[in-house]
Amino acid sequence: MIFRRLSSPRSFSCLRHNIRRPLLRNYSDDKCGGKDGGSDGKADLRTVVAEQVKSERARVKKFAVEKANTKIGEVTVSQIYGGMRGIPALLCETSSLDPEEGIRFRGLTIQDLYDKLPKLECGEEPLPEAVFWLLMTGKIPSKEQAKMITDEWNDKAELPDYVKKLIDDMPTDLHPMSQLSIAVTSLNKDSQFMKAYKKGLKKLDFWKYSLEDTMTLIAKLPNIAARIYRNMYRGGKGCDEIDKKLDWSGNFARMMDYEDPIFHELLRLYLSIHCDHDSGNVSSHTTHLVASALSDPFISYAAGLNGLAGPLHGLANQEVLVWIEKMRKELGSENPPEDQVRDYVQKTLKAGQVIPGFGHAELRKIDPRYTAQQDFAKVYLPNYEGFLLVNTIFKVVPPILESLGKVKNPWPNVDAHSGTLLMYFGMKEMQFYTVLFGVSRALGVLSSITWHRAFVIPIERPKSYTTEDLMELVKKQEEEEQKNSGKGGKDGDKKADKTKKC
């Protein structure tokens, strides 16, 4: 791929240099945090997490016991019929989502990730390895600690032969998300958690083995995903060897045959920002739910992937591009004018379809993950027709959705932008986009279940009702309220009569 001239004041001369010497591996000294990540910035992940588990476990236990009966919310009938929106019922240590502000990873905004996490010497995007450290520990890793993660993941990246064969034997017209889910499920043959559990693992040690499986799984994910990619779109050709000089994203890009260092940067951004979105979303909640039955991390995360594969969740990034491509074809232009885009949006809505990439069940503003990608595009592909069209759509869609009077959030979400960026770098296989989302999501959901095991959170079992039961419950409650409002017997009734007359 030809290197593109950058209009940004930021200097990427070293990235350019790395086209000939693709060794994007040195970790930059500046903005690396350092001492925060573990006692001295040198401790390894397991040591740091073990120390934290001890103190956090005690702190959480004390709080949960002391405040056991404190109410933090109420549930309405509409929430039961409305997808449980807003019911405060889940624990998520790794990230929190403010409807107005967007995502914070362990308290850090996306901007903070840029400002505080270690990066490669020539890079500007946060390293997913550092994001993982942050999610696991709540601390900013030193460059040394981020490199430890890279090294461990590189060491564990090799796939067992039976997994390679399984992937190679799958029909190439099977959706790549199904292939990913199947391959990940199969990895549980060697789950350390399950092996230890069968031998009689103590509850308090569950998290340790969960973390071991987490490291193995994340290490192998790029290899699995890239193999699926090569089989489906490159006739099975390409490299599947890890280059230990490269980082996790660099290797992933390389195994999919993308050598452009700017694409490697895009992948670092992509894999960082899709990692976690509190635990109420379908993929995170599913992973947690399944893991709560003590299913091992492989099959728990595979269940989450199946949820991510739905068009209202992760598959939306594929749907956006399918929708855009249809629009282009129908309007006969790569970058159609505003009025034509407006008509096309109206036509989509009239056909009873949603506008993919817009709206959110929780967010109520522009998704900061959208903005991060928009900023990337402004620097690297400001004149790309796909980017210009995304900007037109951004201008046209929100007022139309707002005018419907029912859409709670008319603004773009993360999926409205990601496909266009991938398209620019030559990744035209839209079906594959959700796989990239899935690889990133592993960082958050697997960190989360490790912490749930550290806190020994029991199996999830909320109460459900039939509509009849619910009606009966509501009826009884209303009768109770009436009785209470009429308290005081005859006097109370007289009082009510008096009020009426007045």
Ligand SMILES: CC(C)(COP(=O)(O)OP(=O)(O)OC[C@H]1O[C@@H](n2cnc3c(N)ncnc32)[C@H](O)[C@@H]1OP(=O)(O)O)[C@@H](O)C(=O)NCCC(=O)NCCS
């Ligand atoms: C994300 C999404 C599923 C959230 O759903 P939700 O929480 O039910 O959203 P709302 O409460 O705002 O929905 C209220 C109504 O607006 C509609 N609506 C929401 N987003 C819409 C969109 N992008 N286009 C058209 N209609 C939309 C809903 O379908 C619903 O209509 P209904 O009452 O006739 O069933 C929804 O916004 C959507 O389908 N977006 C498009 C798919 C997408 O981008 N998904 C990725 C999310 S990260």
